[in-house]
Amino acid sequence: MYELREGEFRNISGCAISGIFSRSGNRFSGRRIIDSMKVMHERSNGLGGGFAAYGIYPEYKEFYALHVFYDDTQARKDCESFIDAHFDIINLSRIPTRKTPAITDEPLIWRYFVAPLPTRLAESQLDEKEYTVRCVFAINTSIKGAYVVSGGKNMGVFKAVGYPEDVGEFYKLEEYEGYCFTAHGRYPTNTPGWWGGAHPFSLLDHSVVHNGEISSYDANRRAIEMYGYKCTLQTDTEVITYIIDFLHRRKGLSFKEVCSVMAAPFWSTIEAMPEDDRNELIYLRSTFSSQLITGPFSIIVGFEGGIMALNDRLKLRSMVVGEKDEMVYIASEEAAIRVIQNDLDRIRAPKGGECVMFTVDKGDE
């Protein structure tokens, strides 16, 4: 029997998010993010959980790490011949998992460290990142039964249908060490048919975990698809991921500017600002009006060397940020931070629309 897959019906989500980041770039075990998520168990319902991890593949940090789900071996063969035609495959393996009763119906889960084939890359007249993005979209839209979960350098996404703490156990996340982990526990009201619909969503090194339900989804989707992005899953988080890629990588906006576009202040608030700020925000709101995201959301964005968090401008979802020495903790609930670090230097709830960002180099917020 053919079952409707994620993307062929609409999903509505509640959720939990958490992120841990080392400003000095020190690597730590994925165990901590699992412990953080466990406290927010009630924010999920077992229908999706996942993690993004950064700094986990130092020995392959020059190569794109493709994490791929396959329905069957035929999908794998088709996809591998595509990858082989477009990339040098430096290494490939199954992603190690452990059997756990809480996680069932797993697809085939593979990992490839690749570099674009120089001849194909030159022929395409694209830069390396755009070339890789187009290959990822080609796999996701044209190879039946194959789905690229993540494809950034020195990072990876691990996700499944299940509670986040079980997903972490399944992927042996405690065996990975990174300088940044983000996580998501999902609470959709319709049964997701498929693992690909769990968070994080990612493109290149950007990954997004999201709590909320944006009301501008379709307007955002129509706008972003005009720039060549393919929304295959009808999930608002996917569209947020592509908006961030579009504004940051392609348009060159800083993350702070990206936040001012996605969670632009109200016109009445802009009117009351000093002239320079006002002019900048009027420019951003006017130029990128189709990338304004309305409705409730709190998101954590992981990227190479940094982490960013943002609430919708009305702050319809909760989020707190804690700091202890060089470590940064961001979560839907304070308890999810306290359980892994109770002795904090400071803790605060960012305002709606406020860009919270930390990077390894400068440690700036």
Add this chain to the structure above:
Amino acid sequence: MMIRAKGLSTREINSAISAAENKIDIVDCFGERFIGCGSSGRRINITGTPGNALGAYLDGSEIIVKGNAQDAVGDTMNDGMITIYGNAGDALGYAMRGGRIFVRDDSGYRTGIHMKEYGDKKPVIVVGGRCGSFLGEYLAGGLIIVLGIGCNTFPAGFFTGTGMHGGSMFIRSAVPPAGLPEQVIVKQANQSEMSLIKDILKEFCSYFDISADTIYDRPFYMLTSNSKNPYKQLYTEN
């Protein structure tokens, strides 16, 4: 009686509260939700970070938190007292209809959203620090006091009093509020108006060991709704 909350379910914690004679200490608290929900006649001391909807529907018990609370503290609370030695999250006192909540430090967005009063039921929220945006949104009754201690700007975010149509707010501030909606009337509180909140301020100061001098060195702005019934013709003549 003492409970280690970590890992216990809401039901287990609240059953223990029901079974306790009077006083109960909850320690090791990490996000457990609905603590003290609907309870009366108990004194509940919490150390840690209680989860969302702490004291929801509270009906007379006293809850004391040594730490920060999360979202929706005192949701639809009917009677009793919640004292927080730290911060509270968003939607503090959501639709509260009786009792009191004291927060030593800051509270989040939508503090006191849609509080209401009837007869002798008059809810009170006092926040020592500052609040997020939408303070007193849709306020229909009761009293909200924001002291802005340690805050040199207006101690609330944007859109204070949006949709307010009853109750009152007293906001201690070095600068007057700006951008209030049309149906909200604002004035600097005079002596007789200040006398309405004198006792509650005294009590708040004694709870948190704050000297009264630091409270009265700045004006309080009193916000009330326009008594001309702004929604008179909204649907039908009423």
